Amino acid sequence: MKPPLVYDVLVLGAGAAGLMCARVAGSRGRSVCIIEQAKRPAEKIRISGGGRCNFTNLHTTPANFLSRNPHFCKSALSGFTQHDFIALVETYGIAFHEKTLGQLFCDDSSQQIIDMLLDECGKAAVTLHLNTKISSITKGDDGFRVMTDRGEMCARSLVVATGGPSIPKMGSSGFGYKVAEQFGLKIVPPRAGLVPLTFDEALLARSKDLAGVSVDTVIACNGTTFDEAMLFTHRGLSGPAILQISSYWRDGDVIQIDMAPGIDVFAALKEMRRDHPRQELATALTRLLPSRLAQWIAETDHKTARIADMPDRQLQAVADAVKSWKVTPRGTEGYRTAEVTIGGVDTAELSSKTFEAKSVPGLFFIGEVIDVTGHLGGFNFQWAWSSGFAAGQSV
Numbered sequence: 001m002k003p004p005l006v007y008d009v010l011v012l013g014a015g016a017a018g019l020m021c022a023r024v025a026g027s028r029g030r031s032v033c034i035i036e037q038a039k040r041p042a043e044k045i046r047i048s049g050g051g052r053c054n055f056t057n058l059h060t061t062p063a064n065f066l067s068r069n070p071h072f073c074k075s076a077l078s079g080f081t082q083h084d085f086i087a088l089v090e091t092y093g094i095a096f097h098e099k100t101l102g103q104l105f106c107d108d109s110s111q112q113i114i115d116m117l118l119d120e121c122g123k124a125a126v127t128l129h130l131n132t133k134i135s136s137i138t139k140g141d142d143g144f145r146v147m148t149d150r151g152e153m154c155a156r157s158l159v160v161a162t163g164g165p166s167i168p169k170m171g172s173s174g175f176g177y178k179v180a181e182q183f184g185l186k187i188v189p190p191r192a193g194l195v196p197l198t199f200d201e202a203l204l205a206r207s208k209d210l211a212g213v214s215v216d217t218v219i220a221c222n223g224t225t226f227d228e229a230m231l232f233t234h235r236g237l238s239g240p241a242i243l244q245i246s247s248y249w250r251d252g253d254v255i256q257i258d259m260a261p262g263i264d265v266f267a268a269l270k271e272m273r274r275d276h277p278r279q280e281l282a283t284a285l286t287r288l289l290p291s292r293l294a295q296w297i298a299e300t301d302h303k304t305a306r307i308a309d310m311p312d313r314q315l316q317a318v319a320d321a322v323k324s325w326k327v328t329p330r331g332t333e334g335y336r337t338a339e340v341t342i343g344g345v346d347t348a349e350l351s352s353k354t355f356e357a358k359s360v361p362g363l364f365f366i367g368e369v370i371d372v373t374g375h376l377g378g379f380n381f382q383w384a385w386s387s388g389f390a391a392g393q394s395v
Helices: 016-027 041-050 074-079 082-091 111-123 175-182 201-210 240-246 266-274 280-283 289-300 312-323 380-392
Strands: 005-011 034-035 052-056 097-098 103-106 127-130 136-140 143-148 151-160 185-195 215-223 224-232 236-238 254-260 325-326 340-345 364-367
Touching: 005 016, 005 143, 005 175, 016 034, 016 111, 016 325, 016 380, 041 052, 052 082, 052 289, 052 380, 074 380, 103 340, 111 236, 111 289, 136 175, 151 175, 151 236, 175 185, 175 340, 215 240, 224 240, 224 266, 236 240, 266 280, 266 312, 280 289, 289 312
Parallel strands: 005 034, 005 151, 034 127, 151 364
Antiparallel strands: 052 103, 097 103, 136 143, 143 151, 185 340, 215 224, 215 254, 224 236, 254 325
8 A cells, every 4th residue: 555645734625715725824834735526626716706706895894794603704804804815816917896796706717716726826835636535534643534535645734625515516515514523513504595595386376477587676584684686587586685685584484575675666656646547557667667577566466457546555555565575485496506505514613713623623624614604795705715814824
């Protein structure tokens, strides 16, 4: 048998967090090896942002993250900020732009971010083993031993940066949770986040003609509100507002949707009744909503043809249908289309400064595998950079 490959640090996963951690640790003089099961590194970076990578958000704060411990993310986010990552991007001459709400995208391609990280790892003499399968992990007095199909690899520090099971076609899995459980760490039950929501069959049948309709909304659930666009789909609802609220929604919860933000629909309908009494309700609503949505609302509950024949109570009911549509989704589309995984390794098990497991010296968890999940808009990448940087300084 060939002797084991020995390093100071083994990083499991060549995604955003793993590459950042390896780069930082290597630049500190550590010998670092990344083990990645996929044939290519950073597949989630590659496909993100429609291939342009929403690599951070100008407005990143701890308030943009969900966790059982909302304070856990603060140290890492302040230790390596969005401005620090932007500075790194700028040193490579990568052109970028702000799309909306502080979201930063590459002008050209997400591959530029991947190439930058790989170049940084190269400068730090990081070894990268792609297409490598792990069969077992053990810990002894001298550190960790990882058995792979390339042979045995050993290190004093082991960093788990394997992500969660979201987007399984990218090779994602729950492997990191298994490692945590092997060493006795608790897991916050994972679920799909930033994911489209689905309708039950009855509502789906009634709304099938709305697929493709987009409308600006203010959407609320469990005390949280987002002001973004919503998209009707063949399965239910998607779009930025829905992806955002999905992280706060649980089975059986009602979502309340205002489909005409900033508009007093009742007052507008009364004015149209006065000025255009011969108008049908659907026609009147098209002044406020996309035509197919206007027609759907008019036909769903209100059969009166002319707005002139509708008393105030009926106009108020129509306004409520627009301003306060209450819907109980059947569920989500699941990990198949989820952008992130909510839950993961319990932050109570980890140091918020180093990301080392309190009960297992030398074992670190970073990125999506932890119970810290960002909002839509570049926040999850920033968490990868920040948590990877923190662990990279400590391994």
